[in-house]
Amino acid sequence: MPKARAHAAAFGGTPDEVEASFYEALQSADIEKLMSCWAEDDDIVCIHPGGPRIVGAGAIRAAFDAIFAHEGSIHVHPEAIRRVDSLASAVHHVLERIEVLTSEGPAKAYVLATNVYHHTSHGWRLVAHHASPGTQDEIQEVNQAPQVLH
Numbered sequence: 001m002p003k004a005r006a007h008a009a010a011f012g013g014t015p016d017e018v019e020a021s022f023y024e025a026l027q028s029a030d031i032e033k034l035m036s037c038w039a040e041d042d043d044i045v046c047i048h049p050g051g052p053r054i055v056g057a058g059a060i061r062a063a064f065d066a067i068f069a070h071e072g073s074i075h076v077h078p079e080a081i082r083r084v085d086s087l088a089s090a091v092h093h094v095l096e097r098i099e100v101l102t103s104e105g106p107a108k109a110y111v112l113a114t115n116v117y118h119h120t121s122h123g124w125r126l127v128a129h130h131a132s133p134g135t136q137d138e139i140q141e142v143n144q145a146p147q148v149l150h
Contacts, residue, residue, distance in 0.1 A: 015090035015117040018124050019078065022115070029073040035061055039118060039125035049111055049133040075099035076111075090117040090124070098134060109134040 018037050025034035038044050038057060046054045046063065054063050067074065080095040096111040116128040 013123045015083075015085065015092065015124050018117060018126060019081075019092060019094075019115060022126060022129075023076060023078050026074040026076050029068040031061065031065055031068060034064055037126045039120050039127045040122070041120075041127060044126070045128045045130075047130040049131045088119045091115070092117070095138070096131065096134075097138075107136065109136055110138050 021033060022037040025031075025037065035057065038060065040057065042056055044055070044057060044060065046060045048054075048063070054060050075098060077097045077099075078094045079097055082093040084091045092115045094113045094115060096113050098109050098111060100107055100109055111131050111134040113129060113131040115126060117124050118127045
Protein backbone atom coordinates (compact mmCIF):
# COMPACT_ATOMS: atom_id res chain seq x y z
CA MET A 1 0.00 0.00 0.00
CA PRO A 2 1.51 3.39 -0.99
CA LYS A 3 2.40 5.71 1.87
CA ALA A 4 -0.33 8.24 1.05
CA ARG A 5 -3.05 5.60 1.11
CA ALA A 6 -1.74 4.23 4.42
CA HIS A 7 -2.26 7.70 5.94
CA ALA A 8 -5.73 7.91 4.40
CA ALA A 9 -6.79 4.63 5.92
CA ALA A 10 -5.48 5.72 9.32
CA PHE A 11 -7.55 8.85 9.81
CA GLY A 12 -10.97 7.33 9.49
CA GLY A 13 -14.09 7.66 7.52
CA THR A 14 -15.95 10.89 8.13
CA PRO A 15 -15.65 14.32 6.49
CA ASP A 16 -14.70 15.75 9.91
CA GLU A 17 -11.83 13.26 10.26
CA VAL A 18 -10.55 14.04 6.75
CA GLU A 19 -10.77 17.75 7.51
CA ALA A 20 -8.85 17.33 10.77
CA SER A 21 -6.16 15.38 8.93
CA PHE A 22 -5.98 18.06 6.21
CA TYR A 23 -5.37 20.85 8.73
CA GLU A 24 -2.90 18.70 10.71
CA ALA A 25 -0.96 18.10 7.49
CA LEU A 26 -0.83 21.85 6.81
CA GLN A 27 0.43 22.51 10.34
CA SER A 28 3.15 19.85 10.07
CA ALA A 29 4.04 20.43 6.37
CA ASP A 30 3.36 16.72 5.71
CA ILE A 31 2.76 16.49 1.95
CA GLU A 32 1.98 12.76 2.03
CA LYS A 33 -0.66 13.16 4.72
CA LEU A 34 -2.08 16.21 2.94
CA MET A 35 -2.37 14.43 -0.41
CA SER A 36 -4.00 11.39 1.21
CA CYS A 37 -6.94 13.66 2.08
CA TRP A 38 -7.66 14.36 -1.59
CA ALA A 39 -9.74 12.22 -3.95
CA GLU A 40 -7.97 10.61 -6.87
CA ASP A 41 -10.22 12.30 -9.45
CA ASP A 42 -8.69 14.36 -12.26
CA ASP A 43 -10.98 17.30 -11.52
CA ILE A 44 -10.11 17.96 -7.87
CA VAL A 45 -9.50 21.66 -7.35
CA CYS A 46 -7.70 23.95 -4.93
CA ILE A 47 -7.82 27.74 -4.88
CA HIS A 48 -5.48 29.56 -2.50
CA PRO A 49 -6.39 33.09 -1.37
CA GLY A 50 -6.10 35.39 -4.39
CA GLY A 51 -4.61 32.60 -6.49
CA PRO A 52 -5.55 30.72 -9.65
CA ARG A 53 -7.59 27.52 -9.84
CA ILE A 54 -5.24 24.56 -9.38
CA VAL A 55 -6.67 21.41 -10.96
CA GLY A 56 -5.56 17.82 -10.48
CA ALA A 57 -3.51 15.97 -7.88
CA GLY A 58 -0.15 16.68 -9.53
CA ALA A 59 -0.73 20.42 -9.68
CA ILE A 60 -2.12 20.54 -6.14
CA ARG A 61 0.85 18.59 -4.81
CA ALA A 62 3.29 20.91 -6.62
CA ALA A 63 1.55 23.99 -5.18
CA PHE A 64 1.73 22.69 -1.61
CA ASP A 65 5.30 21.44 -2.11
CA ALA A 66 6.24 25.00 -3.12
CA ILE A 67 4.44 26.49 -0.11
CA PHE A 68 6.08 24.06 2.31
CA ALA A 69 9.51 24.63 0.73
CA HIS A 70 9.17 28.43 0.97
CA GLU A 71 7.18 28.92 4.18
CA GLY A 72 7.40 25.60 5.99
CA SER A 73 4.31 24.56 7.86
CA ILE A 74 1.17 26.67 7.73
CA HIS A 75 -0.07 27.69 11.17
CA VAL A 76 -3.78 27.47 10.41
CA HIS A 77 -6.55 26.62 12.83
CA PRO A 78 -10.08 25.85 11.62
CA GLU A 79 -12.77 27.65 13.62
CA ALA A 80 -16.51 28.30 13.35
CA ILE A 81 -17.17 25.43 10.92
CA ARG A 82 -20.60 25.35 9.26
CA ARG A 83 -21.54 21.96 7.77
CA VAL A 84 -23.98 20.84 5.10
CA ASP A 85 -23.70 17.04 4.97
CA SER A 86 -25.55 14.44 2.94
CA LEU A 87 -25.07 10.76 2.19
CA ALA A 88 -22.47 11.22 -0.56
CA SER A 89 -21.16 14.77 -0.16
CA ALA A 90 -20.33 17.29 2.52
CA VAL A 91 -19.64 21.01 2.29
CA HIS A 92 -17.82 22.69 5.16
CA HIS A 93 -17.54 26.47 5.41
CA VAL A 94 -14.55 27.22 7.63
CA LEU A 95 -13.19 30.32 9.28
CA GLU A 96 -9.43 29.73 9.21
CA ARG A 97 -7.26 31.57 11.74
CA ILE A 98 -3.76 31.81 10.31
CA GLU A 99 -0.71 32.86 12.29
CA VAL A 100 1.87 34.72 10.22
CA LEU A 101 5.20 36.38 10.92
CA THR A 102 5.31 40.00 9.74
CA SER A 103 8.05 42.63 9.92
CA GLU A 104 6.33 43.88 13.10
CA GLY A 105 6.29 40.37 14.61
CA PRO A 106 3.66 37.64 14.87
CA ALA A 107 0.17 38.47 13.66
CA LYS A 108 -2.99 36.62 12.81
CA ALA A 109 -5.24 36.78 9.81
CA TYR A 110 -8.56 35.19 8.97
CA VAL A 111 -9.53 33.42 5.78
CA LEU A 112 -12.91 32.00 4.77
CA ALA A 113 -12.59 28.61 3.12
CA THR A 114 -15.00 26.10 1.64
CA ASN A 115 -14.03 22.42 1.72
CA VAL A 116 -16.06 19.95 -0.32
CA TYR A 117 -15.89 16.21 0.39
CA HIS A 118 -17.27 13.28 -1.60
CA HIS A 119 -17.79 9.76 -0.41
CA THR A 120 -15.60 7.72 -2.77
CA SER A 121 -14.70 4.04 -3.04
CA HIS A 122 -11.76 4.88 -0.70
CA GLY A 123 -14.00 6.64 1.84
CA TRP A 124 -14.51 10.37 2.31
CA ARG A 125 -12.05 12.53 0.36
CA LEU A 126 -11.55 16.21 -0.32
CA VAL A 127 -12.51 17.28 -3.86
CA ALA A 128 -12.34 21.07 -3.50
CA HIS A 129 -10.67 23.59 -1.19
CA HIS A 130 -11.43 27.23 -2.00
CA ALA A 131 -10.01 29.94 0.28
CA SER A 132 -10.71 33.66 0.05
CA PRO A 133 -8.18 36.43 0.68
CA GLY A 134 -7.79 37.06 4.38
CA THR A 135 -8.30 39.96 6.72
CA GLN A 136 -6.66 40.86 10.03
CA ASP A 137 -10.02 40.96 11.77
CA GLU A 138 -12.14 38.01 12.67
CA ILE A 139 -14.79 37.90 9.98
CA GLN A 140 -18.31 38.28 11.27
CA GLU A 141 -20.94 36.28 9.48
CA VAL A 142 -24.33 37.44 8.34
CA ASN A 143 -26.92 34.89 9.33
CA GLN A 144 -30.18 36.78 8.89
CA ALA A 145 -31.80 37.54 5.58
CA PRO A 146 -31.93 41.26 4.82
CA GLN A 147 -35.36 42.87 5.01
CA VAL A 148 -34.94 44.50 1.59
CA LEU A 149 -33.37 42.82 -1.43
CA HIS A 150 -30.81 45.01 -3.22
